[in-house]
Amino acid sequence: MFNFKKTNSGRFINEMFCQLVGPDFVAEFWKAFKDTYITRDDIQFIKQTGSNTIRLPFHYKLFTDEDYMGLTANQDGFARVDSVVKWCREEGLYLILDMHDAPGGQTGDNIDDSYGYPWLFESEASQQLYRSIWRKIADYYKDEPVILGYEFLNEPIAPYFENMGKLNGKLETLYKIGVSAIREVDNNHIVLLGGAQWNGNFKPFKDSKFDDKLMYTCHRYGGESTSEAIRNFISFRDSVNLPMYMGEIGHNTNEWMAAFCRTMEENNIGWTFWPYKKMDGSSFVGITPPENWDSIIAFSESPRTTYKEIRDARIDQTTARKAMTDFIEACKFGNCVIQDRYVKALGLKVN
Template sequence: MVFDMHAAPGGQTGTNIDDSSGYPWLYQSPQEQEHLTAIWRRVARRYGDEPTVLGYDLLNEPIPHYPQLKPLNPFLEPLYKKVSAEIRKVDAHHILFLGGAQWDSNFSVFGKPFDSNVAYTFHKYWTAPDESVLREYIDFREHFDVPIWMGESGENTDQWIAQFVQALEKNNIGWAFWPYKKMEKSSAVVSIIPPADWGKIVEFVKLQRDIAHVQDRLKARPDQETLNRVFAELLESVRLQNCRVNDGYWKALGMKTEPLRKQPATK
């Protein structure tokens, strides 16, 4: 198990994946950095001796690729050093996973490893599924003699997944594919079957939220009884035993589906 900081205080991306306010204030706010450090210090103190935890991924996909945000790149590694120093006060055992800038892709922001138990993680989506997109990370690994990990990929065809897994394993790179579950779509381990009337809720949340459209939203809002029923059904639909197993995806990952199929279904 790897703990991942997906929504850092102040926002590490400034986008929807970290629920921030539209700008990654984390890198320029001492208060938010202290908040982040305090969270990781508390997590590390709680799980420092837990053998089922492999390590801590300090920030998920920091600093997007937008040109206006690249000036933040020099702030990333110093922040990692600050957080790591606090973690090491209470946990000397677990691996610290450090993701590159620009959505965990840019390792040029890193200098010589500053901790003896770190791994560097990258994410890859919508690229060629071959060694050409891995070479810069392999070179980094060989230059500094440190482990690397492909911490997130997916959102593609079964053929693409299979080819990328082969490229990763050929080059001795560990991997994790995202996501575990998706609504209906087959580009995941299993798919959630949407409840009846789920589409009504989806259409409702797509409506404009400004004050000029309040009345339109109120008219389109499903009644409370429907909302309660649909979300209650959703809580049952997301259970593993009630999901659809995507055989092609499992095969692409080189795994067998039999253990999942032995899960008893719930009513």
């Protein structure tokens, strides 16, 4: 997204921005970012490519009063999702709601904005919050046909932990907690269950019949682009006789993407890619770095473990604030670069 390397989670990025330009400016930056990053123009473009579904990631904090993206109360999660639902309805697109960052952290890495461990699996309070949020979302959208389904967790349980097997053994139970919450208010929508270890390990699943609207979801970013390379996904799908959906592909050559998309089509696996918009070429549309953005990147990479280090690394305020303001402008669809070859490699079209 921002081309930061070490500063690579939402919490780290927010803290770095606050160290650079102060919390008040950062709060305004996040509001403008949310207003700009995805708009009706983006949704219209996605539809024009021939796509039929959008996977919408969200942080659980959007549905709490926790400090997140410039707000410390009255988070605007429903208002933000409602806008995308409206635009998708107008364009005839489906929407998958993906809890990318769960209470306590489900992965234990930067992608879940956690503290480096999947505490969700060991924290009753986090599990109750996870359950409560999903119930609230399902109650709100229970009659919304634009919503294809609810994806409970993104890439649960990274492979770094000595007790990985024990954590894996808790995954299906945690999914059942989420399903039970949703079914209290919503019997209409599909629920999506991702495998452990980057959505790649489906061995933890022992019960595929606890709900009649289950779909499993896998991810893949590398390796061979052949059917044999995803034989484990295909075999699991066939063994449970339920759909398998490839929720993320990307960060690869256009040739690999084209070949792998053909493989998925041949094996009747629906897919979405990751991500839609960022600062390099592996996306539908690219953000052009604004002037002096390299100075922001340099600050993000600088040592900032002491107050002296923060002071020494901080760049001129006028330069920093202008670069951040210009980034918002660069995010607007009309200012982005359509990555034609990437889109076409996915078998989609560019007008």
